[in-house]
Each structure stands twice: as structure tokens, then as C-alpha cells.
Amino acid sequence: METTAQAPEIQNQWVSRLQGFWRTFSRNRIGLVGLAMLIVIILMAIFAPVIAPYDSSSSASVKIDDVYNPPSSTHWFGTDDAGQDVFSNFIFGSRVSLTVGFFAAFISIIIGGLLGLVAGFFGGRMENFLMRFTDIMLVIPDLPLMVVIVALTKPSLLNIIFVIGLLGWTTTARVVRSQTLAVKSRKFVLRARAVGAGRGHIISRHILPLVMPILVVQAVLVVSLAILNESALSFLGLGDPTALSWGQMLNYAFGRGAMSIGAWWALLFPGFGIVWVVLGLTLLGQGLEQVLNPRLETHHLMAGRPVVRGEAREDAEKPTGKNPLLEVRNLSINYVNEGKPPARAVENISFTLKEGELIGLVGESGCGKTTLMLSLLRLLPSAGQIVNGRVFFNGKDLTALSEEEINAVRWKDISIVFQGAMNALNPVRTVGDQIQEAIIKHLPGFPHDQRLQERVVELLDLVGIAADHKDHYPHQYSGGMRQRAMIAMALACNPQVIIADEPTTALDVMIQAQILELLDSLRKKLGLAIIFVTHDLGVVAEMCDRVLVMYGGVTAEYADVDAIYNEPRHPYTQELIKAFPDLTKPKKKLSSIPGYPPRLDALPAGCRFAPRCPLAFDRCHTEQPPLHELSNSQSAAHIASCHLLEASK
């Protein structure tokens, strides 16, 4: 009963999925060309009796004059050694080649798919046995084995199909197994088990749908391989004598003097047929892979043209007289995307950083904080461009520097500690080696002797890693130690500014506390200025001097840390603080901010926080609020962007 009730529903979903697949596939040129090439041949095979001018089997009335005639109006592709029309044989030959190709591939895919699935899913001894068997099959050269088997048995079409099919499954088994293993270890399979699903359900609903795309691509390639194998066997004279395939046409022409007579047409056309089909299948396979394998897609922010300087930039300005270490003024960054309006990832951000100061940059994921940091060192992906504003470092405008000049600033003056220390370290080189490399790369004049080693040890000591860990690999480090190593690397060239991009996000509270303590001590010891990028308000309260709260790419509020927590003026800051658990008031219910941050490609018309703001009124939905200065004090500027603050200006 269950199945009948669900059948039409499932069918509908499959139809809509196929439609969706076709929409993407129809935009893939390579795949479409391959598909068209294949369809031509398939149509030709189906309608062979209609298209072929001569019946291929009528060789009764052959005369000596008919043998190896060049192409003419009666025989478009000429005639062969038996006086038969090559064009007709070519058309009928496609039937044999395609039949063998598809049926043999069907056998291979079923065997390979099943073995791969079973080995990958069940693992253990079963997997060991199946995969060793596959390995043995893989090292046996296919073609000689096929030749032997076909030669020993009767060379009928059926035999050939079975031999090719039974020997061609090895790569499929391996591909399917590795995909099954990858899918099996994903969390949603564990969740399905926790829900109570049995093995059959997990295989059919969770594993197969994700193995299928790869199996489809693999099937297309196996078909082309089977056609090639059939041609090779037939060419060697092991084809079915009653079914003329392209390979056999080549065999006959080659063995019966076509070369010596110069009858190129008897060789060229069947050869062309094989190339056409195999090329068509390969292109189709490649196209399918591009469509079905999501890993080959590029991120929407990565696609795009190379950096173009914005046209609407203000004239060059001088930094303000106070000369802070780093001054970011009215910085705006767009991501350009062909055919779409640019995404305004960062808009009109300004802040300053003094020597030894620690500023917190707070915002939710997607608020543009990482984009802003990358732009300071001009490390944006190619689609990102600075369209307005300046970044002054020691009075130098970083946005106006050449690539070479900015390279001299990177790492030596300003360096970055990236989020996710495991991915930022090279797993096959020791940590000491990688720190050494950072020194050599950025300080080419550094002596390549004992002093280099001493410097590495000194840097490790600075971040609290014992010298004997120098020659260890990243996987031998714990998460906290890797993050320390990343900090050591960032310190390699004695920078004045360190940008720490969510350095503690993936770490436990205790390790987080260790890293924060380390950064704070480095700041005092080395006089470092630090930009601390985070979404964690608690961390900011613990250690920052000033705070910039970003929302949807714009400044929500910028003030001293005490003002942010004790007199927040922007509704977003207020709500964010209320949403943060406070252990000093354990019984207090957390208030949440309804809704979600805006997407860069769908920014609201007015204030970007308006859709979630509890205090929003009409104007907020239509007009973007300007930055209001709330404090006249030079040293403790307090800025917030909210229409409600207009009066208090």
C-alpha cells in the first residue's frame, strides 16, 4: 500500500530532477556535441535498412570489376574486396559495434557497480577479498586475455559481448567503491542509522543517489572502451563472421590487399566510424562529469574577470595628520559577476589602528569581514575589486601600490593568521620547515645558516612550542599547537600588524583561552597591533580596545569596547549582546534575533538590518542610514548607522 501511495509522488520528483539536470546539461557545450554525435550514429544504426542503398548480405552477383572501386556516385564510399558497397557496410556495421558496446558495457557496469558497492559499504574481509580480486583482474592485460578466450571459444557475437563485459568491470568497481566509501562516512548516513534505517534503506536512499552520477559517467566511458575492444578483436580476425562490424571491415580490407591496391576508402570509413563514436562518447562523458560532479563547479565569488580598478574613485588623499599605524577610509569592495549586478560585499568601512592596539571586527558569517581583511593586503579573489576608498599604512596608500610593492608589505609589515590551521599548513612538510620557508621567502637577505635554525626555534618559543617539536609534521600537532604554529609563521618577519581571522573558532574554550592569552602577551611583548576578526562577542569583550561591528557589509557600530557593551546604540549591537549567553546571569532567557543575515546578491533596499530589526520603521526599509557620529571626542569616536540616532547627532 505504501508503494502505491508514494509511486506517483516519487515519479514526479524524478521528472523534476531530470528536468533540472537537462537545464544544466543543455548549457554544457562539450556534452551536447558528444550527445549529438552519438545520436547520429544511433539513428543510423536503427534506420540502417532504410538508409543503406544496398543490402549488405547480397554478395551473390559479385563481379571482378566491382572489387575495390573508388568512391563514385553509385558507391559513395567505394566498394570493398567482395565488391560490396562500403557505405552500406559502414551503416550496418554501426549496428554490430553499438550492440556489442552497449551490452558488454551493461554487463561490466552491473558487475563493477555491485562489487564496488558491496566492498565499499560492508568493508572488512568482504572488501579485502573483493578488492584484491579486482586488483588481480586489473593487472592482467585485457586484450591478450580476450584474444585467448575468444580464440578458444566460438567467436560468436554473444561470446564477444560476454568476454568484453566480463573483463571490463574493474575500473568501475574501484570508482564505485571509493565513492561509496566517501558517501558512507558522511554524517547524513550516520543520521539515517540513528533514525533507525536498515542497510537496504541506507543503500537505496542515501548511497545510490550519490553514487549514481559517477556511475553514469563511468558507464559512458565503459561503452566507448567496449566498442574499442570489439574493434580490436574483430580487427585481429576474432569477430563473428556472420556479423560485419567496423573492426571486421578493417580486418578484411587490411588482410585482403586494400593497402597494396591503395583502396584507402575501405580502411578510412570504418576507422572514421570508430573514432566518431568513441570521441562522441568521451565528450559526452566529460560533459556529464562537469554537470554531475559538483566539485568541479567554481564558487560564485571565484568566477569573474581579473581585478579591474574602479573608475569612480575619489582623487588621491593624504592620510590624516594624526598618522595612525593603519587607517582604512571609506573602503568599498564589490564582487563582479558576469551578467549580474555587482555584489556590494563591503561598503564604506572606515577604522584606524594604533600601535599596540587590539581592534575587534565582529560580524556574522557572510557580513564581509573576511573580504575586508583580505582586501587590506589585496589578496581578494579575482572577482573582488576595491571600488572606493583608501588603506593607509604608515602613510602609504596600499590600494595604489603596484603588485611588487604590496608584496613587500605582505607578511613583513602586515601578516595574517588564517582560520582553520589544519588546512593552512602543508601536511607533508615539517612545521619547522614551513616556518623557515616563510622567513626565506619574505626576507631574501636572511643568512642561510645556523641563524635561520635559531630564528625558527626562537619563533616557536615565542608561541610556546618546545624546540623539539620543530621537526614534527602538522598531523602530529594538536589543534591548539597548529594554531600556535600559524601564529609563529605570521610573526616570522616581525610584522607591525597581525590580522587574526577567526583564529579560535574551531577550538575548545580552554585552548581558545590559551591562544587569546598568547596573542595578548605577544601584543605587549612585541608592541603588535592586532585586528581580531570573530563572531564571538565574549572574546571581544575579554581583550579588545576598540570594536567594529559589521552587518551585511556595512558598519553597524564602531566604538570603544566599553561603549559597545555598556552603551550600545545600534539595534543590531543591542540584539547581538542580548543573544549572547552571559554566565553571570545564568537564569536569563536568551533573546534571539529573528530571521537571517542578508545574502550579498539580495541586499535590502534600505537599512540592511531593517528586516530583522525590532525598532524598524518605514524609512528604514527605503533609505540606507548614514554613519552618525555620536561622540565628539577624538580619541574615542563612537559611530553608528541607524536612522533612530539622527536626533542625537
Next chain:
Amino acid sequence: MNKDHFLEVRGLKKYFDADRPSLFSREARYVHAVDGVDFTLRHSEVIALVGESGCGKSTLALLLMGLEEPTEGVISFDGRDITHLNDRERKAVRRKIQMVFQDPYESLNPTQTIEEIINEPLVVHGIGNNKNERDERVIKAMEDSGLKPAEVYLKRFPHELSGGQRQRVVIAAALVLEPEILLADEPVSMLDVSIRAEIINLLAELRITRQIAVIFITHDLGSVGFFADRVAVMYLGRIVEIGTMLEVLEKPQHPYTKALLSVIPVPNPRLRHERIILQGETPNPIDVPTGCRFHPRCPVAMATCKASDPPFVSFGKTHQAACLLLVK
């Protein structure tokens, strides 16, 4: 039925093979992931299991779900031993105990629609006589999880939703079975702060509206504050302190709990305080330290801590901690 012992865990242990005896090493070595855990869970109670990574809290969750077989110990649910079950019995228990995973990006099958995902448990357990009945349950579960109106989400795919919405889908797929216990393994650690409160509030509501007991597993003591009834602090495979939320947060007894509490950031710069930062990291659970397993990192360790394993000391009816300093 004993109301106080809805779910009871006694002497639970799980050792994984680290090294099998082989030609080169004669001794087998084990990862002591969970090494003797006892606790009870009452009806519609929220208990928070807190600890750093490597303390065994996630393994404990898998043991409670029956996704791993315990090496030793007993788990009983509703007065029945559920430690080792065959497939059919296990399936029946799973209807009652459901789990919410840490990573809402990974725990949903990208090829299924939201409707298929939430309907799946019903299909697996053969619940509902017809499609209408199942649809009703799916929509009820979605609305209880805050996915309102449900119709908007039914035909969507996981990648079209935000992290918070996905976590709601995971919760809805657990609720649709009407479980009595919900195990939440770090359900908010991957989410933004503004969304975290929402999910925690949702879990808190569920225990009131549906009388569901919640085991909330987290490394962040700060996030358990307002909705946990009791807190259990784990270290290296064991519970070192357990008590009501206020007892543990306001009068912590174990030095480890004290340290954990001191490093939780307080969102007010005027309350910056001295932090007890433990050096090093949780030792690997293969070579567990002798005596008190916390002694190598303990700021107040004594000579005797190295030798003897501390027993639990009670403070009042509900509060216990295992530390030699507390033994009088």
C-alpha cells in the same frame, strides 16, 4: 516506573583498539574513550554534558544511540536494559531516543528534499496508514521546529537553506518520531551567535511542549546556562562533577570545572577577571594518567593525586564531584 531513572547509565565504558597485538608489539593498546560513566536522566529533564574535545562526550552519545557497542556497563531505558539489542529491538528503541548532530551542513542528504528528509523516519518505521496522515505529522514536526509555514520549505533542498534552518530540519526529522529523549551533540557550535540562541530556545521549548528529555552535549559551559536542569562535566572519559545548573555554575567544586568556568568569556569588558588557564591539552586517552586523571594539568594537584583515583564526594543531595581535595 521509577520517574527518577528514565534513562540510567551505569559503569559505561568504550575502548577502541589503538594497536592490535602484532609481530612488533605484543601488547594491545586501547583508546579509553569512555571510561566508567554513571548518570541518570529523569523525565523531561535537560542535562548538559560538558567537556573539551577528546573527553569522550561524542562517543558517549553514540553509545546511548546504540551506534557503537559499549565495552562494559549497562544502559537502561524506562526500566529496560538496552545495552545490547538485536536490529529489531534497536529499531524500536530508536523511535524513542533521537539525535541532533553537530554539523547541519553535513547531516542532511543533499539529494533529498526537506519533505523527503523529514518523512523518511516515518517510512523507515512504517508509521502512518496513508500519505495524509504522514503529511500531517511532517508538517506538525516542521512547525514545532520553527519552520513556518511548512509549505515554503517542503520542496526545497538543503543547500537552499541557511545553517539555522538546516538545524531546524534535523530537529524536525527527529521530532517526527515523537521521541522521549533528544540527544543533541553540539547542535549550535557551527552556527552564528545570533542563530544559536534561537536553536537553544527551541530545544528549551520542546521539553515544555512535548515533555522531551534532552541530553545537551557541548564544550561551551556558557551556552547551557538558562535551560539545563543539571550539568555534568566530563574529563578524559569520566564525569568529574555533576550537579544542578546553579550548583555547578555558582559553586563549582572540582578544579577542572572552576578552570572551565573561568575561561568562559563574559560579554562585559567591566567584568574582565583573572582566568585559570590550564596549560597543555587533554592527554591522549590511550595512556591515561595514574591516580586522578586530571592531576598533570591540575593547578592545585597534591602528591597523593598521582597515586589514588578520587571518589565522588557529595555536596547536598544533587551535587557531586571527584577530587581528593574535597575528601575530608
